[in-house]
Amino acid sequence: MEKVSSILARHMKKWGVTHIFGIPGKAIVPLLLEIDTTNIEFILSKHESGAGFEAAGYSLLSNSLGVAVGTSGPGGTNLITAAAQAKAFHIPVLIITGHPSIKDVGKALGQDSTLFGTDLVEMFRPVTKFSVRIERGDQVKSYLSHALEKAFSGVKGPVHLSIPADVLTEEIEPFEMNLPESQHVVSSNYHEVIDVLNNAKRPALILGKGVHSSKAYEEVRRIAEVWGIPVMTTPGGKGTFPSKHSLSLGAYGLGGTDESEAYVEEGIDVMLVIGTKLTDMSLAGFREEHFPKRVIHFDYDQTFIGKTIDVPTLFIQGDLKRNLQLIISEMMRRGLGNDSASIRILEEERVINHDLKRNLQQLLDEMNRRGQAIDAELLGVALEQASSIEQYDQGDWLSSKTCMEVMNDVLPSESIIFGDAGSHSYYAIKYLDIKQPGTFFFDDVFGAMGYAIGYSIGAKLAAPNKKVICLTGDGCMFMHGAEVSTAVNSNAPVIFIVMNNSGLDMVDKGMKNMTGKSVGTTYSHPVDIYQFALSMGALPYKCRTAEEFKHSLQTALGYNKAVVIEVLVDPDEVPPTMRRTL
Structure with missing residues (x-):
């Protein structure tokens, strides 16, 4: 016994x-x-x-x-x-x-x-x-x-x-029990997807955090490249697709990019939805006149299928990764997915950034002249070469947008970033570069303030060899900032980046935008994150300029202990979250 x-x-x-x-x-x-x-x-x-x-x-x-x-x-x-x-x-x-x-x-x-x-x-x-x-x-x-x-x-x-x-x-009586193995449920109608996409004139691919759950990063990339489909991510889907990929339009909804909004405005005939229930956060700014003619929706849960966008919907139920793998196998059997796919990407008028496209085309024309091969991986490299990095802006406050530019410059491509609930993460959704899929995690459904602080600590203990970053705000630190002490005491060397604007920024700006005033959204005595972190034994930094932030972040990457970097950001800067309405 x-x-x-x-x-x-x-x-x-x-x-x-x-x-x-x-x-x-x-x-x-x-x-x-x-x-x-x-x-x-x-x-x-x-x-x-x-x-x-x-x-x-x-x-x-x-x-x-x-x-x-x-x-x-x-x-x-x-x-x-x-x-x-x-x-x-x-x-x-x-x-x-x-x-x-x-x-x-x-x-x-x-x-x-x-x-x-x-x-x-x-x-x-x-x-x-x-x-x-x-x-x-x-x-x-x-x-x-x-x-x-x-x-x-x-x-x-x-x-x-x-x-x-x-x-x-x-x-x-003692017993033995193993963890269950995942059951890969497959849809019976997955093969219909190929014909729908073959006939699509102006499709769009929108990715949610279900892609994170299934680790289907490679599969969605293959699907996008074969049909040359522009890719948008929901706020929760941020991190599922590389930002510099030639088909990336960035995020849509709250924190969405101008490119994704422009593409939707010009019309979509087929929307391929993978791993998202399409919440109001994901579709902020999306109106009935934007509805596609048809939706293909991959998900395990049928609850919200066809409820948000009321158009004919092909529901592909079950395991995202396995269903996509079967579609890829079928399209290869039909002769799709060959090496010409990457060239087709350039030929399609689905790439929105025309200036960047022109730069790419000049580069690729020169490569053709030299007889160099063109493939999808090379397109990503060419895109990165063709893009330019903006100079950091300087002012009385450090802008949140500039914070993202510094992070883009300094953080290694494999860094794991957890975005907390607040405007700081929506700046990341709009401006932070995803260099490798599976390196940014954010929830746009429940959104508990301060959750990313704990998530980053648990993640670091599970993967001690990875660089783990928590992007959070002063409001979230008021909620669960004491967990920094847990990071210190458990030897979890997380880098906490705290964007301090002396209030509940997303709510403050949203309330003002919708009602003309805000109530209960700012602190008359803001928290001093530097002193708070110091009191718990973390290594603290306080930054007011881009150079200070850059230096602090570079230094923090070399330490093997919990670091808290407080960044004093402009409290009047308007976050990219104004598309929500009452």
């Missing part, structure tokens, strides 16, 4: 979990003691929401299970926000909360987590894929199996188990 707590800890070790995040409490002490015996590192977070964010970031970069632990009552309720954020991000996280004692249910208990107190199981249900209380030891195997299957099947997501303290110490 073996204690339930021992079985759980042993399995976490078996599954390759190296870090578990949480805050101790009486109800979960038996589990924490067993975790300690397995040499899994328990990371003491500063708030349970932070623990949940960290577990999600860990899962995202480890491509495995994240685990967050909280005690009963408020420990559990604090994890609800993190669960909702993980669900919006499609991240498999196992959340375990405690309860004083199942045998005492119905009596007056402190931090009661049943229906007699704070019913955590019911509270977690809307924000997880599975939530249940384990009331007897003989339920552990079955409920744990259900939870893991839900976490890793279809659209991945968080699950919740409430396990009372006396159940954790109960001895049961």
